[in-house]
Amino acid sequence: MKMVKVAVVGAGVVGLSTAVCIAEALPFCCVTVMAERFSPDTTSDGAAGIVLPAQFPDIPLERQKQWFKNSFDHLLAIAQSQHSPEAGVMLSSGCQIFKEVPAEKKPFWSEFVIGFREMTDVELKRFPLHTFGQAFTTVKCECSSYLPWLQNRFSKAGGLIEQRIVSSLQDLSSSFDLIVNCSGLGAKSLVGDGEVYPVRGQVLKVDAPWLKHFIRDGDGKTYIYPGIHSVTIGGTRQEGDWRLEVDQGDTRGILERCCRLEPSLTKAKVLSEWVGLRPGRKNPRVEREVVQLQGRQLSVVHNYGHSGWGVTLAWGTALDALGLVRQCLHDLSLQAKL
Ligand SMILES: Cc1cc2nc3c(=O)[nH]c(=O)nc-3n(C[C@H](O)[C@H](O)[C@H](O)COP(=O)(O)OP(=O)(O)OC[C@H]3O[C@@H](n4cnc5c(N)ncnc54)[C@H](O)[C@@H]3O)c2cc1C
Numbered sequence: 061m062k063m064v065k066v067a068v069v070g071a072g073v074v075g076l077s078t079a080v081c082i083a084e085a086l087p088f089c090c091v092t093v094m095a096e097r098f099s100p101d102t103t104s105d106g107a108a109g110i111v112l113p114a115q116f117p118d119i120p121l122e123r124q125k126q127w128f129k130n131s132f133d134h135l136l137a138i139a140q141s142q143h144s145p146e147a148g149v150m151l152s153s154g155c156q157i158f159k160e161v162p163a164e165k166k167p168f169w170s171e172f173v174i175g176f177r178e179m180t181d182v183e184l185k186r187f188p189l190h191t192f193g194q195a196f197t198t199v200k201c202e203c204s205s206y207l208p209w210l211q212n213r214f215s216k217a218g219g220l221i222e223q224r225i226v227s228s229l230q231d232l233s234s235s236f237d238l239i240v241n242c243s244g245l246g247a248k249s250l251v252g253d254g255e256v257y258p259v260r261g262q263v264l265k266v267d268a269p270w271l272k273h274f275i276r277d278g279d280g281k282t283y284i285y286p287g288i289h290s291v292t293i294g295g296t297r298q299e300g301d302w303r304l305e306v307d308q309g310d311t312r313g314i315l316e317r318c319c320r321l322e323p324s325l326t327k328a329k330v331l332s333e334w335v336g337l338r339p340g341r342k343n344p345r346v347e348r349e350v351v352q353l354q355g356r357q358l359s360v361v362h363n364y365g366h367s368g369w370g371v372t373l374a375w376g377t378a379l380d381a382l383g384l385v386r387q388c389l390h391d392l393s394l395q396a397k398l
Pocket residue numbers: 069070071072073074075094095096097098102103104105106107108109110111112224225226227242243244245246247250260261262263294295335336337338339364365366367368369370371372373
């Protein structure tokens with residue numbers, strides 16, 4: 061049987077998840093991941109990695125639930141297996157607190173995480189500026205371990221790796237039957253998507269092994285996430301800001317806000333500072349398209365624009381993209397018969 065040649069552009073958490081899903085499910089495909097940057101140099105590598113989504117305005121809720129459930133179940137299974145430390149995937153319990161009661165007291169994802177409940181008044185006394193809180197157990201997925209683990213799983217499934225910049229999909233049209241675009245913020249120039257924009261995020265890693273529970277302010281700008289080797293504290297959400305340098309004003313702000321929530325952090329040593337640009341988009345783009353390249357029709361499956369929720373949704377959207385790849389292959393086989 062002729063192998064179908066598939067190129068996946070992007071080696072962040074979305075690209076590698078999608079590549080693994082395709083390579084493992086469709087053995088008649090020869091899958092190549094090509095990317096300018098691989099772990100540890102992608103945006104995904106520095107993400108806090110907490111598994112927690114927001115709701116996108118224009119994607120049917122059922123589809124978003126599916127994305128989240130599939131991702132959560134996949135990561136939970138790893139967290140509960142012997143692979144947990146190597147893959148950097150662990151259970152994480154804690155709370156999300158709000159200064160004002162949110163419109164959605166029980167968000168759509170509450171039925172999938174473990175033990176979701178509203179916090180009691182006694183629990184909330186610890187946070188005098190906050191009036192409402194949610195306690196639950198989720199997963200934390202540390203991409204600096206998870207991406208190499210995924211890449212290894214991809215290679216075991218026969219996948220190929222190529223380091224290169226793809227300046228246009230046209231560059232790939234003569235060598236591949238199908239392209240999967242997981243280029244994150246890179247989609248802005250790769251496919252000229254004007255809806256993609258950077259959302260700058262700065263985080264610190266600190267040494268505070270006594271902290272065991274996460275705390276997140278519902279505004280998404282202050283969070284404390286204990287991890288396997290250190291605690292990630294953040295953050296910032298600066299839309300349209302392309303600066304990749306650490307901003308000392310942001311560092312001070314992060315320390316001040318996090319110490320207010322967790323005073324013991326004043327005793328924590330700062331280990332590192334990091335900035336990443338989230339691939340901002342009103343809604344992620346998970347869809348297929350047929351493009352005309354050099355007189356040839358080529359199927360493209362897009363999977364990018366996950367904003368601040370790429371680690372959370374990568375596996376779910378990868379399975380969705382796999383379904384779209386199957387549809388493309390079905391159409392290709394019909395064409396071949398004509
Ligand atoms: C500070 C911070 C904290 C975060 N915390 C969390 C969190 O706790 N939970 C969560 O779910 N999400 C979090 N995120 C968001 C998450 O990091 C992103 O949603 C996710 O990394 C997006 O993954 P990606 O694979 O689409 O993009 P990336 O990781 O950016 O990967 C893109 C890939 O495409 C490649 N590429 C792009 N263009 C080209 C091209 N033209 N040619 C070749 N290769 C190309 C790149 O080299 C790279 O390999 C956080 C983000 C930041 C900045």
